[in-house]
Amino acid sequence: MASLVFSTSETSIFRSSALTSNRSAHGRDGFILGRSIFFKNSNTKDLQITKVATKSPETIPSLERKISDDRKLAAWTSIRQERWEGEIVIEGEVPLWLKGTYIRNGPGLWNIGDYNFRHLFDGYATLVRLHFENGRLTMGHRQIESEAYKAAKTTNKLCYREFSEVPKPDNFLSYIGDLAKLFSGASLTDNANTGVVKLADGRVVCLTETIKGSILIDPETLNTLGKFEYSDKLGGLIHSAHPIVTDTDFLTLLPDLINPGYLVVRMEPGTNERKVIGRANCRGGPAPGWVHSFPVTEHYVIVPEMPLRYCVQNLLKAEPTPLFKFEWRPESKGFMHVMCKASGKIVTSVEVPLYVTFHFINAYEERDEDGRVTAVIADCCEHNADTTILDKLRLQNLRAFSGEDVLPDARVGRFVIPLDGSPHGKLEAALDPEEHGKGMDMCSINPFYLGRKYRYAYACGAKRPCHFPNTLTKLDLVEKKAKSWFDEGSVPSEPFFVPRPGATEEDDGVVISIISDKNGEGYALVLDGSSFEEIARAKFPYGLPYGLHGCWIPK
Numbered sequence: 001m002a003s004l005v006f007s008t009s010e011t012s013i014f015r016s017s018a019l020t021s022n023r024s025a026h027g028r029d030g031f032i033l034g035r036s037i038f039f040k041n042s043n044t045k046d047l048q049i050t051k052v053a054t055k056s057p058e059t060i061p062s063l064e065r066k067i068s069d070d071r072k073l074a075a076w077t078s079i080r081q082e083r084w085e086g087e088i089v090i091e092g093e094v095p096l097w098l099k100g101t102y103i104r105n106g107p108g109l110w111n112i113g114d115y116n117f118r119h120l121f122d123g124y125a126t127l128v129r130l131h132f133e134n135g136r137l138t139m140g141h142r143q144i145e146s147e148a149y150k151a152a153k154t155t156n157k158l159c160y161r162e163f164s165e166v167p168k169p170d171n172f173l174s175y176i177g178d179l180a181k182l183f184s185g186a187s188l189t190d191n192a193n194t195g196v197v198k199l200a201d202g203r204v205v206c207l208t209e210t211i212k213g214s215i216l217i218d219p220e221t222l223n224t225l226g227k228f229e230y231s232d233k234l235g236g237l238i239h240s241a242h243p244i245v246t247d248t249d250f251l252t253l254l255p256d257l258i259n260p261g262y263l264v265v266r267m268e269p270g271t272n273e274r275k276v277i278g279r280a281n282c283r284g285g286p287a288p289g290w291v292h293s294f295p296v297t298e299h300y301v302i303v304p305e306m307p308l309r310y311c312v313q314n315l316l317k318a319e320p321t322p323l324f325k326f327e328w329r330p331e332s333k334g335f336m337h338v339m340c341k342a343s344g345k346i347v348t349s350v351e352v353p354l355y356v357t358f359h360f361i362n363a364y365e366e367r368d369e370d371g372r373v374t375a376v377i378a379d380c381c382e383h384n385a386d387t388t389i390l391d392k393l394r395l396q397n398l399r400a401f402s403g404e405d406v407l408p409d410a411r412v413g414r415f416v417i418p419l420d421g422s423p424h425g426k427l428e429a430a431l432d433p434e435e436h437g438k439g440m441d442m443c444s445i446n447p448f449y450l451g452r453k454y455r456y457a458y459a460c461g462a463k464r465p466c467h468f469p470n471t472l473t474k475l476d477l478v479e480k481k482a483k484s485w486f487d488e489g490s491v492p493s494e495p496f497f498v499p500r501p502g503a504t505e506e507d508d509g510v511v512i513s514i515i516s517d518k519n520g521e522g523y524a525l526v527l528d529g530s531s532f533e534e535i536a537r538a539k540f541p542y543g544l545p546y547g548l549h550g551c552w553i554p555k
């Protein structure tokens with residue numbers, strides 16, 4: 001007789017079994033019982049097994065929706081259950097030095113009951129954890145318990161403004177109330193679905209573009225610990241989704257929508273207080289350019305002012321506009337401001353060609369033979385000044401690939417910002433975009449090269465035809481060459497570089513990515529940072545939704 005003792009947690013103790021053995025389907029020991037699969041959790045002495053539901057389970061009851069086709073790409077499909085954890089089998093070999101935890105964040109749940117969200121960036125945050133130790137790998141995933149997520153679960157309704165979704169007012173009076181809540185920030189989401197960073201003091205924070213969407217998590221359990229409250233009086237509602245975080249620093253930008261400009265702020269480790277370094281005033285208008293990320297060099301913070309600008313009118317609209325909360329203002333031009341980190345002074349501010357970017361890759365100072373800084377070089381994933389990429393990230397488009405080559409072209413955009421007082425900067429491709437299939441986004445570098453002259457970057461590129469970046473690409477910015485990993489029909493997430501401790505070469509390390517494959521399944525992939533060959537993969541019990549950005553927490 002089979003007898004299973006289920007605890008209230010996800011993990012259950014197995015006493016005896018009349019279960020079906022299941023090695024072939026998942027390449028590891030496990031059992032099938034009804035519609036659930038159980039894997040051995042082999043790092044405990046007890047025979048402990050972890051339950052994996054194969055259909056929409058009861059764990060997200062109010063958000064439940066039938067998954068009709070189990071084999072469709074998991075990347076654009078809502079996560080099937082709130083959490084899972086267990087050891088997964090590695091094919092190949094993970095280097096023994098790789099000890100620690102990779103955590104990836106991203107929007108993984110795009111529906112409330114039968115109501116489907118429209119944009120990739122609307123989804124409720126899903127964390128994925130890959131814990132590497134002694135050549136073994138434990139995977140876990142879990143939803144972040146933001147107020148927005150909890151409210152959707154309890155009311156079965158959208159309660160906060162997401163990237164493109166706006167709660168429906170019940171009547172005219174509540175519409176007026178909603179406008180007030182928009183300006184106070186009360187109706188903005190705290191759905192921290194964009195990135196995750198480890199602060200120098202060890203705290204792990206998930207982030208999005210709303211300041212209230214800064215949420216502390218426990219990197220071991222993926223528990224939501226609570227809001228990260230900023231103790232200063234700086235106010236404001238939005239910030240860059242990508243602060244610069246190092247072992248000593250936390251820098252971010254706060255766009256000022258009233259008096260167009262950006263505050264550059266720093267937060268000391270162990271504190272929650274952001275202090276102003278300086279302010280960059282916008283040169284174009286009527287609002288600041290969207291600032292999803294920004295780069296730094298050793299001595300400077302680079303403040304981008306994109307012609308794709310925040311738009312207060314679009315913020316007020318109930319239905320998404322073609323550019324969501326933004327507008328394209330080519331006449332307002334594009335600029336790059338360079339601020340001295342030490343003094344907060346703007347050392348130069350140049351007009352540059354029009355550009356569209358989510359992600360800066362890196363920046364560094366160019367010096368002459370006397371060691372004087374002559375220019376700042378800043379690289380980004382640049383979408384050829386074309387805003388249509390935002391529309392391509394609507395879920396309807398992501399779910400509808402019919403083989404047509406519809407991904408707009410992108411490149412590694414290299415800004416050259418002279419520091420000699422010239423009014424203009426340059427923007428050119430750092431290498432021939434054909435090298436990476438003219439697709440380019442979701443980048444990482446060796447973190448020791450942040451702000452310094454560097455050679456390698458890792459990003460997603462394209463093998464055409466495609467509708468979304470579908471390769472992992474190592475860029476050599478000196479040789480101006482790219483090398484790619486590709487698996488037909490798969491969607492890889494951001495290639496994340498982890499340096500080998502003690503390494504002296506820039507590309508000595510591994511690259512971690514999470515793959516959603518054409519069979520609806522998924523796996524963690526580890527590539528060698530130097531050869532860019534696969535060294536290991538580990539299949540998940542089921543495919544996971546696409547995720548955005550990760551961080552590495554060394555053991």
Ligand SMILES: CC(=O)/C=C/C=C(C)/C=C/C1=C(C)CCCC1(C)C
Pocket residue numbers: 107120121161162163188189193194208209210238241315325548
């Ligand atoms: C996931 C990602 O990369 C970006 C997410 C951006 C969000 C959630 C932006 C939200 C916003 C609002 C809810 C209102 C104010 C404007 C804006 C910051 C775009």
Ligand SMILES: CC(/C=C/C=O)=C\C=C\C=O
Pocket residue numbers: 194358389410439440441442468469548
């Ligand atoms: C998925 C993405 C931006 C994510 C922001 O955090 C951009 C994809 C661009 C494709 O080329």
Ligand SMILES: [Fe+2]
Pocket residue numbers: 194241242292358359548549
């Ligand atoms: Fe991002």
